[in-house]
Amino acid sequence: xxxxxxxxxxxxxxxxxxxxxxxxxxxxxxxxxxxxxxxxxxxxxxxxxxxxxxxxxxxxxxxxxxxxxxxxxxxxxxxxxxxxxxxxxxxxxxxxxxxxxxxxxxxxxxxxxxxxxxxxxxxxxxxxxxxxxxxxxxxxxxxxxxxxxxxxxxxxxxxxxxxxxxxxxxxxxxxxxxxxxxxxxxxxxxxxxxxxxxxxxxxxxxxxxxxxxxxxxxxxxxxxxxxxxxxxxxxxxxxxxxxxxxxxxxxxxxxxxxxxxxxxxxxxxxxxxxxxxxxxxxxxxxxxxxxxxxxxxxxxxxxxxxxxxxxxxxxxxxxxxxxxxxxxxxxxxxxxxxxxxxxxxxxxxxxxxxxxxxxxxxxxxxxxxxxxxxxxxxxxxxxxxxxxxxxxxxxxxxxxxxxxxxxxxxxxxxxxxxxxxxxxxxxxxxxxxxxxxxxxxxxxxxxxxxxxxxxxxxxxxxxxxxxxxxxxxxx
Amino acid sequence: xxxxxxxxxxxxxxxxxxxxxxxxxxxxxxxxxxxxxxxxxxxxxxxxxxxxxxxxxxxxxxxxxxxxxxxxxxxxxxxxxxxxxxxxxxxxxxxxxxxxxxxxxxxxxxxxxxxxxxxxxxxxxxxxxxxxxxxxxxxxxxxxxxxxxxxxxxxxxxxxx
Numbered sequence: 001x002x003x004x005x006x007x008x009x010x011x012x013x014x015x016x017x018x019x020x021x022x023x024x025x026x027x028x029x030x031x032x033x034x035x036x037x038x039x040x041x042x043x044x045x046x047x048x049x050x051x052x053x054x055x056x057x058x059x060x061x062x063x064x065x066x067x068x069x070x071x072x073x074x075x076x077x078x079x080x081x082x083x084x085x086x087x088x089x090x091x092x093x094x095x096x097x098x099x100x101x102x103x104x105x106x107x108x109x110x111x112x113x114x115x116x117x118x119x120x121x122x123x124x125x126x127x128x129x130x131x132x133x134x135x136x137x138x139x140x141x142x143x144x145x146x147x148x149x150x151x152x153x154x155x156x157x158x159x160x161x162x163x164x165x166x167x168x169x170x171x172x173x174x175x176x177x178x179x180x181x182x183x184x185x186x187x188x189x190x191x192x193x194x195x196x197x198x199x200x201x202x203x204x205x206x207x208x209x210x211x212x213x214x215x216x217x218x219x220x221x222x223x224x225x226x227x228x229x230x231x232x233x234x235x236x237x238x239x240x241x242x243x244x245x246x247x248x249x250x251x252x253x254x255x256x257x258x259x260x261x262x263x264x265x266x267x268x269x270x271x272x273x274x275x276x277x278x279x280x281x282x283x284x285x286x287x288x289x290x291x292x293x294x295x296x297x298x299x300x301x302x303x304x305x306x307x308x309x310x311x312x313x314x315x316x317x318x319x320x321x322x323x324x325x326x327x328x329x330x331x332x333x334x335x336x337x338x339x340x341x342x343x344x345x346x347x348x349x350x351x352x353x354x355x356x357x358x359x360x361x362x363x364x365x366x367x368x369x370x371x372x373x374x375x376x377x378x379x380x381x382x383x384x385x386x387x388x389x390x391x392x393x394x395x396x397x398x399x400x401x402x403x404x405x406x407x408x409x410x411x412x413x414x415x416x417x418x419x420x421x422x423x424x425x426x427x428x429x430x431x432x433x434x435x436x437x438x439x440x441x442x443x444x445x446x447x448x449x450x451x452x453x454x455x456x457x458x459x460x461x462x463x464x465x466x467x468x469x470x471x472x473x474x475x
Numbered sequence: 476x477x478x479x480x481x482x483x484x485x486x487x488x489x490x491x492x493x494x495x496x497x498x499x500x501x502x503x504x505x506x507x508x509x510x511x512x513x514x515x516x517x518x519x520x521x522x523x524x525x526x527x528x529x530x531x532x533x534x535x536x537x538x539x540x541x542x543x544x545x546x547x548x549x550x551x552x553x554x555x556x557x558x559x560x561x562x563x564x565x566x567x568x569x570x571x572x573x574x575x576x577x578x579x580x581x582x583x584x585x586x587x588x589x590x591x592x593x594x595x596x597x598x599x600x601x602x603x604x605x606x607x608x609x610x611x612x613x614x615x616x617x618x619x620x621x622x623x624x625x626x627x628x629x630x631x632x633x634x635x636x
Binding site for chain 1: 584585587589591592594595599604606607610611
């Protein structure tokens with residue numbers, strides 16, 4: 001470095017430097033970072049802060065979980081989202097509840113004995129609910145008027161259906177060039193264009209299910225994740241596209257069409273699977289609760305459950321799995337000492353030695369043999385006391401009772417305006433934001449609950465016309 | 476894929492019109508005789524990988540190998556035979572816990588003891604085109620639940636978590 005440059009470095013403006021500028025600031029900076037975070041995020045007081053997407057209006061002509069979730073993300077971030085459902089029926093997801101139970105009534109005035117199932121939860125939070133049979137000619141003007149006043153739309157009909165009904169992107173961009181249009185569905189254009197989609201289809205068709213679960217050699221089969229993970233994941237990916245499209249529109253004033261194939265999205269979760277095949281011709285296999293890259297790094301089963309006297313079978317029988325990680329040499333040596341198998345370490349001293357399949361089989365068996373007379377909490381305690389990473393595999397109830405989640409507001413009780421005391425996680429598990437946090441206003445509302453608010457108050461349709469369209473079954 | 480035998484057997488001048496549900500597994504490979512839960516007509520079927528390879532063919536006078544798991548009459552208000560009705564449907568050995576019997580559980584309080592709404596029936600919206608207000612006051616709309624809630628508070632049964 002030249003001497004002149006060094007001189008320049010020595011002359012600096014202290015006000016420019018990071019650090020406290022006053023006593024108050026000094027006190028604030030001295031506070032532990034945790035305290036700072038607590039203050040910055042102020043969990044439980046989200047409603048007093050501004051909303052990031054306030055001013056954005058989005059239409060949701062969606063069903064089930066995948067595409068609705070892309071709009072729920074916007075609604076939780078403050079966008080005004082309008083869910084358009086079929087008159088009297090609503091989103092089919094309302095009728096897809098586990099075991100036909102846990103219904104919340106009513107669904108609609110005309111169906112007082114039908115409710116909305118809890119399967120609908122979290123996919124349509126904070127939205128306004130209107131009804132419209134929009135492919136009927138009489139409804140077209142209402143639909144176009146909504147498009148003129150909105151920033152975008154998410155739809156999930158078969159590829160080209162909206163185009164055929166003169167409400168696809170090619171039509172709507174003529175009405176509103178700033179319009180952002182999302183089609184979300186199974187396959188998108190291509191040889192399988194007319195295939196619909198379900199979460200399980202995404203998991204299967206993208207190859208995700210083929211590498212999930214235990215290998216057939218261990219009695220396993222290709223497995224889907226129990227919950228609709230690819231629905232939730234794909235919906236979130238659409239939201240990422242929408243936010244990028246909104247940013248692009250700020251710069252250019254132009255809308256975008258987003259065409260989102262769910263089966264395609266699921267390939268993104270597969271990491272190195274495709275490059276592995278491309279380079280070596282290796283078709284990736286399942287490896288269940290263990291890890292192909294790291295050993296020890298997996299989930300083991302212990303001999304005793306933590307709650308043998310509980311009534312609930314999930315507590316009584318299932319609370320006996322432990323996540324365990326000890327892949328570094330020193331950690332693995334400690335692990336071998338704990339399970340009283342020092343010879344294992346002498347045979348598998350390096351990570352390369354123990355990551356191979358036969359070694360993993362021997363090592364995990366030794367750990368589970370040792371854990372056969374211990375409970376889950378005992379195993380976790382012993383490993384943790386010896387400086388290894390171990391955690392219980394928790395169930396829903398334990399997540400609910402976990403103090404960590406409570407303090408961060410991940411799981412919390414909401415006084416839903418219609419349905420009363422409801423336990424929610426939804427947006428509160430999607431990351432904290434200090435300035436514009438997500439928030440949960442209501443879980444959902446009955447079919448057509450906001451017809452007057454949207455058609456009359458927003459679009460200015462006379463009440464008599466609303467009643468007329470309602471009587472005809474168009475609203 | 477759930478395969479079914481829709482029994483159209485003429486019973487007393489009227490079709491039996493009962494849907495007998497077989498096992499809901501797409502990999503079902505099975506050959507044998509199944510009896511209709513309503514009229515007892517015996518049908519022979521042969522399934523390969525969940526597809527009806529042959530049948531259902533009536534086998535009058537023969538004994539069934541198995542009974543359907545569940546049956547209903549969609550044209551008669553979905554009246555049904557649940558699993559485990561002797562002589563009609565076969566018992567379901569993995570009977571779920573008592574709370575999963577297909578009837579909605581009308582909960583009036585959450586697990587922490589605070590009132591919820593949404594049980595059936597609820598009052599109508601009283602709005603144009605199905606519109607609803609934004610807030611339903613439990614005290615006004617369900618005074619009996621509100622009274623029960625006050626009792627719970629007094630007994631200390633209402634918790635924060």
